[in-house]
Amino acid sequence: MTVPALASASGLLQVASLLGLLLLLLKAAQLYLHRQWLLKALQQFPSPPSHWLYGHSREFQEESELPPLLKRVEKYPSACARWLWGTRAMVLVYDPDYMKVVLARSGCGLLLLNGQTWFQRRRMLTPAFHYDILKPYVGLMAKSVQVMLDKWEQLVAQDPRLEIVGPVSLMTLDTIMKCAFSHQGSAQTDGDSQSYIQAIWDLKNLIFSRLRSAFLQNDIIYRLSPEGRQCQRACQKVHQHTDRVIQLRKTHLQKEGEMENVKKKRHLDFLDILLFARMENGNSLSDTDVRAEVDTFMAAGHDSTASGISWVLYALASNPEHQQRCREEIQGLLGDGTSITWDHLDQMPYTPMCIKEALRLYPPVPSVGRELSKPITFPDGRSLPAGMSDVGLRVPECPLSGQRSGARAGPAQNRNCIGKQFAMNEMKVVVALTLLRFELAPDPSRIPVPIQGIVLKSKNGIHLKLRKIP
Structure with a gap:
């Protein structure tokens, strides 16, 4: 290579190096300014000292169990800042009055849709949860519960101690598959269902x-990390399960004909409505939209309900006097429990009270999030600007929040769970049929340790001792 060519190449390298350095400096300045903006925005919300790079990562690990969180709640009333890393922060809110301010806003969510899209989807899907649709589901729920209880009866004949989260998860998946997707098989005996549940947990x-x-x-x-690759594999398993469910229904609907013909034979379920909405207007719901809605409803619908049922049964096991009062109410209404109907569910006032109290103590979804599109001011005058990327919300009913037990953030929300009545009905059916067949007691050697997560779970599972009622 000639001297001029070398000089030219050297010059290009110098220019490239200078441009790279300039871009690096610009990015560093951008991150610095963003951090300064965050520091100013969060100065009204004290928090424990944080590292400039990895924030409160160490505290995150220490607070995987709930008890350490109590110390932070007591030290920083109402809300506190939490740094995820140097240029990303959120505000944890655990005061009911603070919660009302934030939850009253519209925003992203069915779980994560923006406001207008959410309202359109909600309006479209609401008919799938009309009372006339929910009534016959009670019988389907009872059948799924009886399958689970039959298995428990066989197991406790050998050992009265039983871990209940796994079986309850299979039962709730079985229920939602039969009710919302008209599935004819049994998720409790299907090996693919266990792998799907494991993928959801992963x-x-x-x-x-x-x-x-x-x-x-x-x-x-x-994506390049081991966790990222594991996440991709789990997503593939979930999508494969969902795609099978959708494809089976498409094939079935092709045989049944047009929507009006189907309506004459039966009520449209959740998946029918999604697929017919797309058939009537190809631009309404793409295949991706349909799969996203099914993924959301199937995963959230069975997993959060399974968590709620498991903690309700643990709460009843821990309070035998209330368990017995519920049992007497159910026995007076159902007798031997061979038949339970929609009408029975409104005739057991005390049992739902215990269910709701257990859900207050052990909320299945202990935290939710919001992104601020507008500034927000809290009752005590503290405020947050628009542009805060996350506001973490700790549900005030958590027993460690230190808040008054009567406080409820739910009524302040402009959205409620589309499947709330479905889930409550399922909990009533599970509790009623379980208490008719078993006496529940906690396993003193394995007391559950609640830990934070997307869904409230126990570090060591939820173990009970069951005794068959003669």
Whole structure:
């Protein structure tokens, strides 16, 4: 290579180096200014000292169990800042009055849709949860519960101690598959269902783990990491399960004909409505939209309900006097429990009270999030500007929140759970049929340790001792 060519190449390298350095400096300045903006925005919300790079990552690990969180709640009333890493922060809110201010806003959510899209989807799907649709579901729920209880009866004949989260998860998946997707098989005996539930559990753990790591926030880095690859595999399993459900229904609907013909034979369920909405207007719901809605409803619908049922049964096991009072109410209404109907569910006032109290103490979804599109001012005058990327909300009913037990954030929300009545009916059916067949007691050697997550779970599972009622 000639001297001029070398000089030219050297000059290009110098220019490239200068441009790279300039871009690096600009990015560093951008991050610095963003951090300064965050520091100013969060100065009204004290928090424990944080590292300039990895924020409160260490505290994240220490607070995986709920008891350590109590110390922070007591030290920083109403709300506190939490730094995820150097340029990303959120505000944890655990005061009911604070919660009302934030939850009254419209925003992203069915779980994560923006406001207008959410209202359109909600209006479209609401008919799937009309009372006339929900009434016959009670019988389907009872059949799924009886399958689970029959298995428990066989197991406790050998050992009265039983871990209940796994079986309850299979039962709730079985129920939602039969009710919302008209599935004819049994998820409790299908091996694919167990792998689907495991994939959902893996995804929850991986997502929550990523939220707690300062070094896995970049999408490219995450996809290349072992956790990222595991997350992709779990997503594939979930999507494969969902795609099978959708394809089976499409095939069935092709045989049944047009929507009006189907309506004459039966009520449209959740999946029918999604698919017919797309058939009537091809631009309304794409295949991706349909799968996203099914993924959301199937995963959230069975998992949060399974958590709620498991903790309700544990709460009843821990309070035998209330358990017995519920049992007497149910026996007086159902007798031997061979038949339970929609009408029975409104005739057991005390049992739902116990269910709701257990859900207050052990909320299945202990925290939710919001992104601020507008400034917000809290009752005590503290405020947050628009542009805050996350506001973490700790449900005030958590027993460790230190808040008054009567406080409820729910009524302040402009959205409620589309499947709330469905889930409550399922909980009533499970509690009623379980208490007719078994006496429940906690396993003193394995007291559950609640831990944070997308869904409230126990570090060591939920173990009960069951005794068959003669």
